[in-house]
Amino acid sequence: MASIKTNKSNSYLKSCSTYTDNENHFLVDSRYEIIRILGKGSYGVVCSAIDTKSINSGIEHKIAIKKVTKIFNKEILLIRAIRELKLMKFFKGHKNIANLLDLDVVYIKPYEGLYCFQELCDLDLARVLYSNVQFSEFHIQNFMYQILCGVKYIHSADVIHRDLKPGNILVTTQGTLKICDFGLARGINPNFFKNHQTTITNYVATRWYRAPELILSTKSYNKSVDIWAIGCILGELFGRRPLFPGKNSNEQIHELFKILGNPPLEVIKKYNWKLDGVNWVKYKQIKWKTLYPFAPNDAITLLDKILLWDYKKRLSIEEILNMNFFKNVRNYYEEPIMNQLFNFSFEDNSNNLSILKEVLECEVKEFKEMNKIGVE
Secondary structure (H helix, E strand, C coil), X not given: CCEEEECCCCHHHXXXXXXXXXXXXXXXXXXXXXXXXXXXXXXXXXXXXXXXXXXXXXCCEEEXXXXXXXXXXXXXXXXXHHHHHHHHHHCCCCCCECCEEEEEEECCCCXXXXXXXXXXXXXXXXXXXXXXXXXXXXXXXXXXXXXXXXXXXXXXXXXXXXXXXXXXXXXXXXXXXXXXXXXXXXXXXXXXXXXXXXXXXXXXXXXXXXXXXXXXXXXXXXXXXXXXXXXXXXXXXXXXXXXXXXXXXXHHHHHHHHHHCCCCHHHHHHHCCCCCCCCCCCCCCCCHHHHCCCCCHHHHXXXXXXXXXXXXXXXXXXXXXXXHHHCCCCCHHHCCCCCCCXXXXXXXXXCCHHHHHHHHHHHHHHHHHHHHHHHC
16 A cells, blocks of 8 residues: 655655655655556656645645656666756647646655656546547547647757657646657757767657658658657547557568558668568558548548658648648647757766766756746
8 A cells, every 4th residue: 555654754854745655656845645656667657646735725736746767877867857857848838748847856765766746637648549539520630730739849949759659648638638758859950969960869769659760770860750650640540549550670660561561662772771670571552541431531631741751751840730631720829939949968068977967956946946936
């Protein structure tokens, strides 16, 4: 059984509460009452909680607390945590991006980690997709439009999310979609790369939504990896099943072959794709209308222009928004863009754990001070 208690044995913990079960340990300000664990991944654990200060106002305010774990002993994990934190601060305020409410850093074992306090959404798009809820054409247009608005904001700062999937898109009870989990997001503006090298390596994302250029090549890529994922989500909304459900990298390529047909030889040569380990079978492209007979022609046209082997030929976010499929839901006032680019040059200068911890602590302190000013 999980337990919640106030620990007054240490001055640092005097105003804090701890939550412990067999696997998870949280230490938070006593204003938060932890309810239950919502989920756990390789980089952390998320729980739901009540902000007890809000109860005094007559409104019970539920939040989510994400504890990013195991980051203080590995530089790469600490850089990832700082990057996600910086990005959430940077994009704070957009209605289609998960909102960061508070932050804390705890070094005391077994509670150590970066604590991100966020607005709570009861569902994610994956749960909605595989529920019994029926989708109308308007539902799909509206869902996709909200995702596009969030991605437009992200891309306008020269950032790619790199892990767009239904599980990383939260859904509020009011039907608002919010993109979350920026752990794999990266800035791509060459001005912030040392020696202007734009090749990004060590990319790992959810296989089913991974663009073919990420599977077949280690060379540079661009915002179109997010466009590919958006196309996969669109197909999943119509088919109510994953479009390319491969069990490993080789099988993933064959899932692409079975629907898109074999990649054109000129595309393979153009990008120097490595296909040595692929067991070649001759496939012809399946028409999207065959897969999704009830999808409107405007949606079929959109899939044709997004899910392309050649990533340089995929539509941009702005081009997608201009497609007929969104003409009945588009509202230009819902499409703000960033007026500055995301600066990720801190990664070049942060080459040891001590410096990285200082960067993390400064980010948290700065956010808390900004939040305090906002409240006042």
